[in-house]
Amino acid sequence: MTTTRVFHGGSVFTGTGTPLDGQAVIVRGERIDRILPETELAAVLGAEPEGSVELIDLRGALLSPGFQDAHIHAVGGGVELLQCDLSGTASAEEAVAAVRAYAEANPDEEWILGGGWSMDCFPGGNPARGLLDAAAPGRPVLLASRDHHSLWASTAAIERAGLGPDTPDPVDGVIVREEDGSPAGTFHEGAGDLFGDVRPATSEELRYRGLLRAQEELIALGITGWQDAMVGGEGASIADPLPAYERALSEGTLRVHVTGAQWWERDRGIEQVAHMVAERQRVAALGSPERLEIGTTKIMVDGVAENHTAAMLTPYRDSHGHDTHNHGLSFIDPARLREYVTALDAAGMQVHMHALGDRAVREALDALEAARAANGPTDNRHHLAHLQIVAEEDVPRFAELDAVANLQALWATHEDQLDQLTLPFLQEGLEARQYPFGDLVRAGARLAAGSDWPVSSAAPLDAIHIAVTRVAPGLDAEPLGGAHQRLDLATAMAAYTSGSAYVNHRDHDTGHIKPGYRADLVVLDPSPFDVPADEIHRSRVAQTWIDGALVHAVETAATTARTTSIDEEGEPS
Structure with missing residues (x-):
């Protein structure tokens, strides 16, 4: 039996325009069935088999189409979370400490790979190789910057790549250099590709x-x-x-x-x-x-x-x-x-x-x-x-x-x-x-x-x-x-x-709350439309639904999902 889910008690952002109030969204299986005034819910649901309806009380939260990211490197981001992750560091000292901790925790890894360092933490945006040499002595280290347009390399990594004062800059990149022309440790844009022949492949x-x-x-x-x-x-x-x-x-x-x-x-x-x-x-x-x-x-x-x-x-x-x-x-x-x-x-x-x-x-x-x-x-x-x-x-x-x-x-x-x-x-x-x-x-x-x-x-x-x-x-x-x-x-x-x-050429069945569209939905609590503009960041994802199935939920003060049977008059019992 296909489950019917009814989202009610909040506002509905359909994908464009001002959110709708006083409306309920009915989902049957993987698809959105209809949007209708909450005052009509009882009459519509009265014909449903008993126990087949799940009422999701939004309690003032916002129901929206699921977000879609139009420019992301998802697999690379996931891999970095599994490697030496510097994305949470806010200074050069924190970055170096994170590298040292990772090196100590992973003594058998020949190369230390990862990324997430921020250019503003280092003079001129160019971290030096000596910092990595001190944090992971003798080990090749390659770490991508937060924007992935630069690499930070240790001396061991530079030597393995055969790079030195006579290595020319590639046409699409820059090697930051010390006074004698030796690579200083930062490689911008295409210069990062100079490590392509020696860095370990990602399995x-x-x-x-x-x-x-x-x-x-x-x-x-x-x-x-x-x-x-x-x-x-x-x-x-x-x-x-x-x-x-x-x-x-x-x-x-x-x-x-x-x-x-x-x-x-x-x-x-x-x-x-x-x-x-x-x-x-x-x-x-x-x-x-x-x-x-x-x-x-x-x-x-x-x-x-x-x-x-x-x-x-x-x-x-x-x-x-x-x-x-x-x-x-x-x-x-x-x-x-x-x-x-x-x-x-x-x-x-x-x-x-x-x-x-x-x-x-x-x-x-x-x-x-x-x-x-x-x-x-x-x-x-x-x-x-x-x-x-x-x-x-x-x-x-x-x-x-x-x-x-x-x-x-x-x-x-x-x-x-x-x-x-x-x-x-x-x-x-x-x-x-x-x-x-x-x-x-x-x-x-x-x-x-x-x-x-x-x-x-x-x-x-x-x-x-x-x-x-x-x-x-x-x-x-x-x-x-x-x-x-x-x-x-x-x-x-x-x-x-x-x-x-x-x-993404998916506007025919996603990105909107419309009849026939996939039930890819997100519940936002509090509704960002109900808070001052400078407090929008307080809104959080309470639930994520994909194809009508709940795939993520966080208990909040305002939102809860509960399964309720419908009596013969179409009222919750």
Whole structure:
């Protein structure tokens, strides 16, 4: 007998607009059956067999579609939780202590791998190899930065890779050096790949365990689906997660739905398109597109601003405020980028571009414009992620080109890494262009949202808080970029639900509370719509439901689930 579940006693965010009050949501099996006024519940449920109805009393909490993360590295994040995890450290001393503790607890591990250190904890954002040498004497250590655009290496790791004063910087990266030219311990962007031949590979078993750990963590945050921003490729610190997803699919342990973005190798060419189409078809033949599909391509257009590799229209300044010759890095020649995006679009692939600096955003939009000119409008739903700086004249182009703005809203606040390592080195006026969410909305851009975890916290509610306030909880600062860049709460919630469902091509059955849609739901207590904007972060995930099944629950003062039989008059007994 199919169980009927009735969510009542709270408000309902359907995926867009203002939450509904006085409405009940009826779920039959895996799907949403209907939404109806609570006053009509008795009449509707009176015909149900006795004992077949479960009433979930929200007691004032909010029922919402499950969150979807449109840009995440879930398997990499899970693996890091199982390795030397520095994500909870807030200073150089804490980071070094964590490495020392891990080394002592794991004496048989030849290499110490992991990540999560923050650049603002170290002078100039560049931790030195000597700190690792002291924490783990004689052992090779490789630790990715929080944003995964830099590696911190011990002397033993550097020596094993054969790197020295005469090692040139790669074209897409920087080796931070000591006075004699020796590697100092920090390797930015493509320089991290110099360890590729010596660092231990991440085993398929570890990747699988990382996926299961990540899935547990993310479901607890109310996330019921995501787009993995790097599958099918190997990075300096993230191993290909696709085998883990396929194993979970075959073993029935993949609870969420995943869109995989196939990694574009920037040192290769257009021949990758045919391979990606073939991989898309191979995964589709597994027969579970509602759980896993890989019809997206991920292209890194540039780096990040804190290590001055984000591609900028104007030059970075030095510590004295003088212009340098550095405009950041375009990882792919703009002409080639237009060629590649046009070919991918013609092949029906979605393109997901990392574009952080204003020049990178312009180059990405130019590529989409070239694709549209060649192929006409499509429903491929291309999107640009991060968007730290967007030139005013490029803002309207998002709507004109049907380009989705994929926001990592947790970053849109003053914090040490931005204030110490980025803003002082940008031209005057660019602080006002940081993460211009409000401008994008006013220009008609469609929004999606994600976290880039493990770069930063995966918690959607924390990101939504900052999207609405532009100030991190507890921080005494002005809204980054000005109050006009704030989002209203309904818009921020929509970006993380229906907006990301649209990007993931799952808006036909997820991202909304509508009849016929999958019952992928989250209960938020208290409702973020019922608290002041500066207290949105107090809202917590009380329950997560996937396909009508309760997969996560936390007892709270306001929410409880109880099974109640219905008497002949349709009233609870």
